[in-house]
Amino acid sequence: METSAGAFAERLVAAGLRPTRRRVALAELLFSRGDRHVTAEKLFDEATTAQMPVSLATVYNTLHQFTAAGLLREIAVDGARVYFDTNISEHHHFLLEDGEELFDISGAVAVANVPPPPPGMKVARIDVVVRLTRDDD
Template identity: 75%
Template sequence: MRRLRSRLMAAGMRPTRQRVALGGLLFGKGDRHVTAEKLFEEALADDLPVSLATVYNTLHQFTDVGLLREIAVDGARVYFDTNVSEHHHFLVEGEGLVDIPGAHVDVASLPPPPPGMRIARVDVVVRLCKDED
């Protein structure tokens, strides 16, 4: 927990009790992709007294300071990725996201951005479904 507190402070965030508790759930299990609802379920199972709104706010705050990446896969479904390195994803229907190492996707011939804009990041999500036998 001490390392997590230091990480939050280095990102310019105050290490509140709820941020540290949610950060422990998020970052204590290695690289992962979670939805706010999944993290909320984990918090409840861990007897953390937080609301779903607090979970959403914390995830967005962590994203804003670069501790998480937000991956929007549908209009209403958003995953938060603890691996902030450059990489892309497989979306396995009904299961969730799986990392694709960055070197395994070649994105070429992007259109130029509009004047005054720059490309910040390109997220490739490859949708997969199980073979029907």
């Protein structure tokens, strides 16, 4: 696992991004803790706690740049909530609705009866998000 600013800068360059100070610092916050799911607000809070001078808009922009460069995977769970996943492999998710927690489903998920795409298009990816509530029993 990467741990130095230099390693994160190299990772950004390899993805075609300029390794600015803020990008490297945000990459370190994101990727030094292994696979995880964050929202822009959560990463902004972590940056603030780390006394990193960065705006929420910069965090949003950086997350979208990292996603476009293939460093993150964006998981939209509804119109208002978007998570960014440091694990970019093909996998699916559970969403704990009352805690707004997203976590990986281990193993394969069978997706059946996918309709054919319109002419001239192809299926790029299928994301499955299984919504959970706590069992009150």
